[in-house]
Amino acid sequence: MAMNSIQTTIADHCHDESYIQFDQETVDATDIDFDIQPGIMASQAQSARESVHEVSTEELRRILEQSMKETPADSRQNEEISSSPEHLDYGTNEPISLPGDDKMRRKLKFFFMNPIQKWQARRRFPFKLLLQIIKIILVTGQIYMFAAYRYGHVDYARNSQLSFFHLFMKDWDPSMETPTYPPSSGPVPIYMIDDFYDYIDFAVISYSQLEEVAIGQYYHIKNDKSILPISFCRKMFNDTKGWQNNTFVFTDTVDDRCIDIRVEPGLDQNFSSKDFFNEHGFEVNLRSLVSAKLDLKLRTVNLRPVGPFTGPECYRFEIFLSFESVQNGGHVLVDLSSEPTHVHCRESKQLQSIYSDNHYDLLLRRLMNVLVIIICFLSLILCLRALISAQILRGETVRFFRKRFQKELSFGEKMEFLNKWYLTILLNDILLLSGCILKDQIENKIVNDAWWDFCSVLLGTGNLFVWFGVLRYLGFFRTYNILIVTLHFALPNVFRFLLCAALIYCGFTFAGWLIFGPYHFKFGSLSTTSECLFSLLNGDDMFETFRELTATSPLIWWCSRIYLYSFISLFIYIVLSLFIALIMDSYETIKSFYKEGGPKSDLRDFITRCEEPLHSGLFRVESEGTVIKYLRRMLFKGTNHRERESLLQSLDTR
Numbered sequence: 001m002a003m004n005s006i007q008t009t010i011a012d013h014c015h016d017e018s019y020i021q022f023d024q025e026t027v028d029a030t031d032i033d034f035d036i037q038p039g040i041m042a043s044q045a046q047s048a049r050e051s052v053h054e055v056s057t058e059e060l061r062r063i064l065e066q067s068m069k070e071t072p073a074d075s076r077q078n079e080e081i082s083s084s085p086e087h088l089d090y091g092t093n094e095p096i097s098l099p100g101d102d103k104m105r106r107k108l109k110f111f112f113m114n115p116i117q118k119w120q121a122r123r124r125f126p127f128k129l130l131l132q133i134i135k136i137i138l139v140t141g142q143i144y145m146f147a148a149y150r151y152g153h154v155d156y157a158r159n160s161q162l163s164f165f166h167l168f169m170k171d172w173d174p175s176m177e178t179p180t181y182p183p184s185s186g187p188v189p190i191y192m193i194d195d196f197y198d199y200i201d202f203a204v205i206s207y208s209q210l211e212e213v214a215i216g217q218y219y220h221i222k223n224d225k226s227i228l229p230i231s232f233c234r235k236m237f238n239d240t241k242g243w244q245n246n247t248f249v250f251t252d253t254v255d256d257r258c259i260d261i262r263v264e265p266g267l268d269q270n271f272s273s274k275d276f277f278n279e280h281g282f283e284v285n286l287r288s289l290v291s292a293k294l295d296l297k298l299r300t301v302n303l304r305p306v307g308p309f310t311g312p313e314c315y316r317f318e319i320f321l322s323f324e325s326v327q328n329g330g331h332v333l334v335d336l337s338s339e340p341t342h343v344h345c346r347e348s349k350q351l352q353s354i355y356s357d358n359h360y361d362l363l364l365r366r367l368m369n370v371l372v373i374i375i376c377f378l379s380l381i382l383c384l385r386a387l388i389s390a391q392i393l394r395g396e397t398v399r400f401f402r403k404r405f406q407k408e409l410s411f412g413e414k415m416e417f418l419n420k421w422y423l424t425i426l427l428n429d430i431l432l433l434s435g436c437i438l439k440d441q442i443e444n445k446i447v448n449d450a451w452w453d454f455c456s457v458l459l460g461t462g463n464l465f466v467w468f469g470v471l472r473y474l475g476f477f478r479t480y481n482i483l484i485v486t487l488h489f490a491l492p493n494v495f496r497f498l499l500c501a502a503l504i505y506c507g508f509t510f511a512g513w514l515i516f517g518p519y520h521f522k523f524g525s526l527s528t529t530s531e532c533l534f535s536l537l538n539g540d541d542m543f544e545t546f547r548e549l550t551a552t553s554p555l556i557w558w559c560s561r562i563y564l565y566s567f568i569s570l571f572i573y574i575v576l577s578l579f580i581a582l583i584m585d586s587y588e589t590i591k592s593f594y595k596e597g598g599p600k601s602d603l604r605d606f607i608t609r610c611e612e613p614l615h616s617g618l619f620r621v622e623s624e625g626t627v628i629k630y631l632r633r634m635l636f637k638g639t640n641h642r643e644r645e646s647l648l649q650s651l652d653t654r
Helices: 042-054 057-070 073-083 099-111 115-122 127-168 193-208 273-279 349-357 360-404 411-415 420-443 449-474 482-516 526-537 542-548 554-596 602-608 626-635 641-653
Strands: 004-012 018-021 027-036 188-190 218-220 230-237 254-261 289-302 313-324 332-343
Touching: 099 115, 099 360, 099 602, 127 193, 127 289, 127 313, 127 332, 127 360, 127 420, 127 449, 188 193, 193 230, 193 273, 193 289, 193 313, 254 273, 332 449, 360 420, 360 602, 420 449, 449 482, 482 526, 482 554, 526 542, 526 554, 542 554
Parallel strands: 004 027
Antiparallel strands: 004 018, 188 332, 218 289, 230 254, 230 289, 289 313, 313 332
């Protein structure tokens, strides 16, 4: 016989009276669901279930009518009062506690506990906390190995670049290698036509004698026992005829051509690039030149001591000697750059044997990559699960307050269910996973070395957020979380203040770039202007900035003084002072909250009425996860008890 379902609620009443409340529908004994509330032992609940299954439908109807008759008048009156809207404005009057309130309070209280409190409440080891600790250790170890490995590459490439300046750059002075401030060196200017060809001749002759004169392990790249040719490319305007009848005639089309210069060991010292270009009909007109580039290629070996995690490394260098004449009146700027590419040492049998025996470093890095990927993936899954559970609980809480108290939760109360620390963990997991996968592909030569810098950014930023996450665990202790709480409280006001300050800062930046850009190297571009102002804001290098701003125009000189004095006075004495005052005000407010207690939202006030201690067994009884409950509710939606049992049996069979 199909019967409607009935919900039986067993609870403690105001005077420890155990009662059973039925819906006024006829019931089927097999469709009764129990919600065990505090005060009823598990054994009593089990016996109650067994007794209900043994009674008939007529007896259940008789029990229902008898329970309705035996309900005291004051109990019915309390039910009417609790359901009236004027008594459900939570926070204005003392609400009447219903049986479902305590369960919701415990659920919310458990949600806002920290991992240690949850461990005490449910006696479950905090695996997520342990996973984060393991992740911090593994990620930090991987970053250390990656930084040491990457630093070796960058350091060798930087030192090799200095060697290339001496080998291929004419008239290079060792004093140019030392960084000075203000910078006194950069691209070398040349003013004579013969100087242009002299730089090319010097580079070509030095390249041909490289293996004979260089101290370093630099070798030519050969193709069929011949050295790869040097490539020279130039860009210049077409048909530039110069001055004719007081008119400068030229076209705006650019001719881009390249030529190969073949060299052999021991090239003639009298080699002339000018004669070489003329012989091959390769025109180079420096008066209409836009840019030119000499491309040299070589290979080198970094001979490191062979050890468990070290060994020789091989590189391929592409060296560019560039000539730029755009927007430079009467001179050409000469500069040298190089692009290293890390390759496997397979050029000789001896090096190949040494390199193949030294595989521990690669295996260790591969193992570390795999471990970090597994840990970060597990952390990502658990973090997503926690975020989804929080949003499901938020929806339940919103519906509960709407039905129970006829009110909506505020935006701030809803945002309490969005854990910002979980978002940080989610972000660093994504960054670390991407960085580890990219790092493994680079080390196995699936992608080229150009991705090293991007990989460094991914791993470094991910590690930064991992260490930021450590602050979350310090926040569990009241004596250590003052920084986190103060920043969280002051952040909205700080953002509003910084928005106003940024508008003033942008005005000074654009004005300084426009007015002083041609007269001071610190204001030469928009980015350097912003960097200069930010350093002035912190009190750095003020006198040098004043001293270097010496323009021939008195107007520019007076504008520079007014500009610098007003910016320094405004930002150091006013803006920074107000910024510090905002932080201090938030700090004092937090201190008063610790001493006197701060205002509570309706949600927090509702949760604080839960008086269950952490060691109460109710937290362990109600231990089913929110996601599992949600999936079960969606799975069994619209089914009765018998259909649920049949569905579960079919799932178990599968």
